[in-house]
Amino acid sequence: MPAAERPSGIEQQEARIAWGLVLPALLTILLVALFPLLWTVWESLHLHDLRMPWLGQPFVGIDNYLEAFRQPRFWGALGHTLFFAVTSVGLELVIGLWLALALNRAFRGRGLVRAAVLVPWAIPTVVSALLWRFMFEGQHGIVNSALVALGVLSEPIVWFIQPAAAWVPIILADVWKTTPFVALLLLAGLQNIDVSLYEAARIDGASAWRQFRHVTLPLLKPAILVALIFRTLDAFRVFDLIYALTGGGPGTSTEPIALYTFNVLLQNLQFGYGSALSVIVFLVTFSLALVYIRFLGAELTGSKR
């Protein structure tokens, strides 16, 4: 088909133009994302301690990684991160969904309530962390006084010196802050659902629960997945909240992996070991993202037929 030859020539030309247009962006990504990453990997194969220049910077292979795997503090930090991610994201999804459903109903002053819900999300993390710290701090803080007055506690406790208790303000603060974000994402999803589907379901005699289960949830799935991806990856990199709330204590019992890496890299200036930790964190988050994209990506982009 000679006629088809010419469009293909145009296509080739277009492809070239497209590459030419994308190239600057690709180069920028290479420069700001790939280069630092490779540099970090290279660093992680060396002993490089800024505070001990007399040790030099010898190549040590995968010793830094082996050192991390030998450290109970590393495994602890990984476990804390996982615990934090599962607990906080789970709570945020449930509460966020409930909030979104409530906000989706028509009622007077809905616009105002929607705006008000976003306030916690608008507050900088460090500020909200300090707010929560203030409420839980001391034997005479607000939370202690309230719980004692309500009879929940027989006497005030020092929240930040007990590993289990120290997680309470952390999880609460994160849920308080990010639930509005989840709710907003889900609300957008809810508003995309065709109202006629509910009408049809009602005519078929479906109960409210069945409507939710068989109409709302399936159609809301893409929005839920977006929220899930954002929140899991964010939760895995949690740093500022815990840094300001507990500093990772008591001991190291609330220390997430990002805080451990920060301590090694920027407090102790151990660039080699710290780089190895960074690479591990990168690999974990990257594989999480891959899992999401691989199994959920199709539904997310709607390309699956």
Added chain:
Amino acid sequence: MASVLITALLATACGGGGASVPGPAVVTFPISALGAEGRVLVRQLSRFMAENPGIRVVQRVTPDAADQKHQLYVQWLNAGASDPDILQLDVIWTPEFAAAGWILPLNQFRPDTSAFFPSTIVANRWQDSLYALPWFIDVGMLYWRTDLMSAPPATFADLVRATRQAKRAGGPRYGFVWQGARYEGLVVNFLEYLGGHGGRILDGGRVVVNSPEGLRALNEMRDQIYRHGVVPPAVLTWHEEESRFAFQNGEAAFMRNWPYPVPLMQDSSQSRVAGKFAVAPMPAAPGGSPTSAIGGAQLAINRRTEHPEAAWAVINYLTQPEQMRERARVVGQFPTRLGVYDDPDLASGLAIPPAMVRRIIEYAVPRPVTPVYTQLSEILQIHLHRALTRQSEPAAALAGAQAEMQRLLNRVGLGTGEPIARR
């Protein structure tokens, strides 16, 4: 980033600086001091420049927080910068900077080390050379309430007894407050309990904290919190300021702190204990002696400086008795020179009787003098905090800390008798 600040004083004194004639040697001095402390320094430096027209001192502003300042210094020095010429060091940084080859040995300038408190000189030596000159000294002290008792406790047992008596008499709700959050301050407080029981952290290249004395000290700290109820558990989240607020509000009978709260707490507009407190050496157990950790500021010279002589002239000037007396008078900082304490003028300047200050300083011990102190301290902080928050037993905590600390020393070639461990 730090900006170069040429003070108004300098600008007027130098009139922009003559560029044609061989200009004055410019030395840079990083400072973080605010308020009265900053003003004293500016005054002293301008006096220095008036007396030494060949030297101009330019100030560089640095963060006030020790950790941030340390990070900034390490970045500068690692990059081989010749600026700043003079460094103000925390006492625990001197061996680190010396071993890294970042600061100049001061022996070539023949400083009169015998005029200073020996412990402050020990803290600033590394491998037989002096690397920094102590500028002013901070020491841990026991603050006690003169309205609740007639004399300070000499032993920990006395302290517990005195607290109970004070409580029975309707005194403050807390007994003894200190700094127990997981940070450098925890190690400082532990060091004082440890010395009070006759123990040490480091002996040359050997970690010796896991000893009967160490165990007694850590048990004492734990018992004071959980068994005797003398120390509120909340101290395990406290830094210097939280303990000061508690003591200043009249909520505690005793406090361990540095000297800085004295002038603040004597100000009756913000303090409920003005005129009702005094300081004493830290308590000790039988077999130990009162122990105060050393803090404070030292002055050192950047090894890459282009003006070592000029830098030394500045340091030498700032550490003269006259300058120390002025600092003591204006901001209450303790001089590092013994001779200054014999000066009758000092008594009118310092809020605490100089004889008492001198006595406390004589009980002072440096924290372990090693280039890897901060790393050792981090290990110790974690294990101590776990033991004090009852996540681990004191014996296990000390054993764990000792093993990790020794392993670190061996790995970097600072352990005794052992070859540099292959990684």
